[in-house]
Amino acid sequence: MHSAITTTAAQTKLLNCPAPAKLNLFLHITGRREDGYHLLQSVFQLIDRCDTLDFEIRDDGIIKRENEVAGVPEESDLVIRAARLLQRHAELKLGVNIRLHKRLPMGGGVGGGSSDAATTLMALNHLWQCNLDKNDLMQLGLQLGADVPFFIFGQNAFVEGIGEQMEAVTTPNQWFVVIEPGVHVPTPTIFSAKELTRNTKPVKITDFSNAAKVEWKNDLQAVACALHPTIADAINWLKQYEINQGDAKMTGSGSCVFCAFPNEDAATKILQQVPHHWTSWIAKALQQHPINLSNEFLG
Structure with a gap:
């Protein structure tokens, strides 16, 4: 970068x-x-x-x-x-x-x-x-x-x-394979869908920090996949490589999907196998915004 x-x-x-x-x-x-x-x-x-x-x-x-x-x-x-x-x-x-x-x-x-x-x-x-x-x-x-x-x-x-x-919050130092399925998902459409579940039990920040056995999911994913099956296709493709069940998922209200890997080599190997009809890339987890790290201009 x-x-x-x-x-x-x-x-x-x-x-x-x-x-x-x-x-x-x-x-x-x-x-x-x-x-x-x-x-x-x-x-x-x-x-x-x-x-x-x-x-x-x-x-x-x-x-x-x-x-x-x-x-x-x-x-x-x-x-x-x-x-x-x-x-x-x-x-x-x-x-x-x-x-x-x-x-x-x-x-x-x-x-x-x-x-x-x-x-x-x-x-x-x-x-x-x-x-x-x-x-x-x-x-x-x-x-x-x-x-x-x-x-x-x-x-x-x-x-x-x-x-x-x-x-x-401190997150793991890991790499991600990200796939763009090629569809645009309007956020309001997802949030207004009657199928959207809105009653997931709240978790605590300590649950995440301690990697507790909580089902870390994206509640918007099912609705987006129903509207755009190609998102489901990309998630299912990534699932064959996930280290922990549920690692492959959609981000935000879509449409990009991702899966975490422990290092750049592991992510690169998976990236090379992504079907060519999808745009895909790898990215490294950051702990801070690069502008914070540069100290170039933030008083």
Whole structure:
């Protein structure tokens, strides 16, 4: 992974800013609030597969994306919305040119758009010298989407509530084979399905940390597989290689599926066997967001 952030002496640019993907090591739906929001429990795992973004300050207040991103009009891009939100919040007259190098799949359940938005908030907080702390940025990020605060939080987390309650957790150092089955799963469709089970018994963070014998599953998986059988096909293909029963599963609301392996060699061997009609890749588990590790720009 290339996560080196390039800065200029005058701090008018930040280049190659990483926006990593996440995997849900499990995702349990434990209830539903009266306002319709689902209560969930999950462990969010950062991985070293990233989009990257370049930022260059403008002094005319204009916020502009410099490149086309297939399927994402500029006006609806979370990156542009994040930049405008911060600009309004900080009452700034500065603008920015943004270039987004997209590598993560859209509608894949790996948090690509949310991660891009989080990296935008963190980078521009530094470039524009807004001096907001991490909690302020997380509150802003929540206005853009439930997953955005996690990427600003910057480390693997046991997540509860509607996704806003986070507690840092240490996860195994492992590698993942990830398959993109080639379908886009709209999140609202999954959450509104009448077949979705919403009464999984809550677990404690210590259950996960101690690797207790809990069935770590994704409650959204059955609904997604019923709608898109190709997701089920990819999970079933991975199941033949899983070390522990249930390791192969879908992340988020889909459509990407993954399976954990102890090291890069083991993951690479499986990757070489994935049928060619699926896009697939391997990724390493991270313990922290690469921006945290770089200490390049986060006060």
